Amino acid sequence: MAVNLARQLLNEGHAILALDDLSRGKRELLAEFDKHPRFTFQHIDCADSDAMASAVDDVGAQIDHVWHLAANSDIPAGLADPRIDRDRTFQTTFAVLEVMRRYAIPELHFASSSAIYGDLGDREIHEDIGPLLPISNYGAMKLASEAQIRAAVEAFLPRADIFRFPNVIGVPATHGVIVDFVRKLKATPDRLEVLGDGTQQKAYLHVDDLVNAMLHVSRLPGRHKVFNIGPKDVGVSVRKIAELVRDRVSPNANIVFGEGNRGWIGDVPRFRYSTQRLTDTGWAPKLSSIEAVSRAIDQIASEELRNWSRP
């Protein structure tokens, strides 16, 4: 997402200071920007406000916007060790706010998550729903981040946007269900093991649509804007994704499902996601969940299979 957003912001004429600890992203994904005159990268720990402040000092320019996308993205890892989400998902937000206060940076755009809602059963999830019952440490620490941002808006921060979105897919891809399936099939081309019974249904948003929506929201008026971002449909089942990946990568593979309709703790089996607030502002995604999945499978398979010869 960071790469796609940076590309778009540079196209629009902005200058960028990009900060990343490269714990999940890869430096080579930024290679396309290396010679760009308005792009600077620093490899730092984004949970460390002093390191961020040094980076800001180094560029020596007034910064007007922060796009805060840093977080742990490995939800099961965060479940095994809650410190991962405390440090990478919450403390990054805390540090960003400290730096924004210190340098009087007026505008924050924050990539939150639909994981803050938790499992609300069949209720339609709109932005003002309650109660909020996150069921993963990742969702809990995204909610903690939102709360801290809200308090900052009350105290000193002139503007903040909160983007809540479900699963994002596309390229570059470092993780996620499609990458997992493609890699599993590379390892065992005759067999694809799936966590859960495959009935989990999720909404998927293509990264191009997400970046487009975030930029759209960032230009709307308002001091503290909170928006769900997602497709309009109710999603695609894991079974369907497994079949599409199988067809693309290894058509004769046998798909083996597990039991239960949760892949892991913290994984919400299905939900109804309202994006009415966003569509009321005139924005609509270009791709439905199934279209986003299909395009992402094609993009990811092309990358992952580039030098692969089927055994």
Add this chain to the structure above:
Amino acid sequence: MAVNLARQLLNEGHAILALDDLSRGKRELLAEFDKHPRFTFQHIDCADSDAMASAVDDVGAQIDHVWHLAANSDIPAGLADPRIDRDRTFQTTFAVLEVMRRYAIPELHFASSSAIYGDLGDREIHEDIGPLLPISNYGAMKLASEAQIRAAVEAFLPRADIFRFPNVIGVPATHGVIVDFVRKLKATPDRLEVLGDGTQQKAYLHVDDLVNAMLHVSRLPGRHKVFNIGPKDVGVSVRKIAELVRDRVSPNANIVFGEGNRGWIGDVPRFRYSTQRLTDTGWAPKLSSIEAVSRAIDQIASEELRNWSRP
């Protein structure tokens, strides 16, 4: 609150390991328990899970319940330095959960706050309301704590209670509006300066009622219980409290009000607090807000003025 709760739990026959950093509480408040055979105190930093684990090792008994009351209680201080609430209000919860997981302690009782709701205007605040818009770092970090507890219930914690309450008063009192007013009048007996215009209206709960309610909720069935606790009335104005303290401490003092109906950032001017869920279980407070305030003024003034001779 900790002292009152400990007294009650000892009366019921429980053994207690009490942990406190004494940053706001005072050691001498625990003097009444010093010779009690079922009471152990350790002066440690409750944000440090290793220190807590050592204390648990030292007592060498299986622990069945954690009553987690530790937090920063100085909301304006937390506003000036957000690290105070991150470390004292959120990280204490995080550390408690680490220790509970490590020692398989099955039941958590958590003192949250009505500050997680923020300023919802005239809406009646029930437990399932949304959106949650905390306007202080204290409220934000209480919400973060609740979120982390919710995720823990999903992952490993068998039972957790969440208590959300507004202003608690009574003795022992280390801070709060009544203590402030009494001390101001001791310093300047002819004049009482009040932050804000005095129209702020708040619900007040006497600590005896709070402890009683928490124990009541802890005995109800349920894996993850969330309860508002408070009086049934809409509260008492700051003006009324100032007048009652003036009448008790220094009847001829002149009360001087400030401007605006917020005493400080993060202070919600008034709210309508629903305790329907709690009263539906058969519990009711013994004291209304004005009764709680009156009793607390009498208790606090008696303590604060014990050795004071009016100038």
